[in-house]
Every structure is written in C-alpha cells, then in structure tokens.
Amino acid sequence: MRNKRGIHLNLATHPLRNRRFFSFCLIFMGIIFLFLSVTGGVVYFSYRNKAEAIKASLLELDQSTKEMQSKERQNRSQIEKVEGTYQETVDAINGLIFRKSFSWIDFLSCLEDSLPPSSYIVSLAPTISEDLQMRVRFAVVSRSLEDLLELINNLKGMKFKNIRVLNEVSNEQGFLRSEISLTYERNI
Numbered sequence: 001m002r003n004k005r006g007i008h009l010n011l012a013t014h015p016l017r018n019r020r021f022f023s024f025c026l027i028f029m030g031i032i033f034l035f036l037s038v039t040g041g042v043v044y045f046s047y048r049n050k051a052e053a054i055k056a057s058l059l060e061l062d063q064s065t066k067e068m069q070s071k072e073r074q075n076r077s078q079i080e081k082v083e084g085t086y087q088e089t090v091d092a093i094n095g096l097i098f099r100k101s102f103s104w105i106d107f108l109s110c111l112e113d114s115l116p117p118s119s120y121i122v123s124l125a126p127t128i129s130e131d132l133q134m135r136v137r138f139a140v141v142s143r144s145l146e147d148l149l150e151l152i153n154n155l156k157g158m159k160f161k162n163i164r165v166l167n168e169v170s171n172e173q174g175f176l177r178s179e180i181s182l183t184y185e186r187n188i
Contacts, residue, residue: 165178165180
C-alpha cells in the first residue's frame with residue numbers, strides 16, 4: 001500500500017532484499033573457487049609430473065641395481081674360480097715362506113727355557129701342518145714327575161699350545177722318559 005507521502009512500507013509479504021550484496025558474494029565466491037581450482041590444478045599437475053619423474057628414476061635405479069648385482073655375482077664366481085685354480089700354488093708358496101721365515105733359534109730357545117735344570121731332550125721331531133703351524137713331538141728325560149709337571153707348566157707359559165703327554169716310561173736308574181706332543185705358536 002502506498003501512502004500519500006510516497007513511502008513504501010514493507011509488511012513482510014514481499015521482504016526487501018539486497019540483491020547487489022548477494023550478487024557480489026556469489027561473484028566473489030565464484031572468483032575464489034576459480035582461483036583455487038586453477039591453483040590446485042597447477043599444483044596437481046606439477047607434482048604429478050614430478051612424481052612420474054621420480055617413479056621413472058626409481059625404476060632406472062632399480063634396474064641398474066639389478067644389473068650391478070648380476071655383475072657382482074659374475075665377478076664373485078670368477079674370483080672363486082681363480083681362487084680354486086691358484087689355491088694349491090698359493091698354499092705351497094705360503095708353506096715355503098713359512099719354512100724359510102721360521103726362526104729355529106726362537107723355537108729352540110723357548111724349548112730350552114722351559115726345561116727344568118734336571119731334564120734333557122732325547123729326540124725331537126718337528127713337522128709343519130697344513131694350516132702352517134709347527135707341530136712337535138719330542139722325548140724328554142726327567143728325574144721325577146715333579147720335573148715333568150714343571151716342564152709342562154713352563155711350556156704352557158710360553159708360545160706352546162695343545163700340550164699332550166703321549167706316554168711315560170721309567171728306566172732302571174729311576175728317570176722318567178716321556179713323549180710329548182705340542183704346537184708352537186709364533187707371530188708372523
């Protein structure tokens with residue numbers, strides 16, 4: 001209803017709406033949505049391309065790793081073949097070096113230092129084993145069992161290992177003849 005004065009009263013049957021505000025909000029939201037969509041798309045595609053590049057480089061690395069493992073297996077088998085071919089020669093040369101560099105003076109000095117004053121060696125049979133250790137069998141004559149035990153304790157205190165008394169025999173004079181087996185450890 002119109003008043004005489006020209007004032008339009010809204011009695012809530014047709015509320016006044018600010019269409020410009022809603023239009024502005026709708027356009028602003030559309031621009032924000034468009035901006036976010038474009039930015040998200042750019043980010044998505046750039047990272048997708050980077051992810052594909054990373055996947056490709058991982059595949060290349062995996063392939064090169066497999067190739068290197070294959071080459072390593074081939075090299076290892078070649079090394080084992082060469083080792084098998086020359087192992088006897090190497091062992092023979094190492095044995096010669098061991099025999100040549102073996103210090104008999106040190107060995108006999110250690111053996112002499114371990115003997116009690118009343119004992120003496122009757123026979124000595126050294127052999128070099130396959131693992132390049134000096135194995136020795138010798139016969140010693142002692143006055144008593146205490147002298148033999150002193151000899152064994154002295155041998156244990158020096159470079160001798162795996163000491164075993166193989167047999168003991170007493171003779172008419174009362175001396176004890178013992179056969180001993182041991183291994184001489186030395187620093188190369």
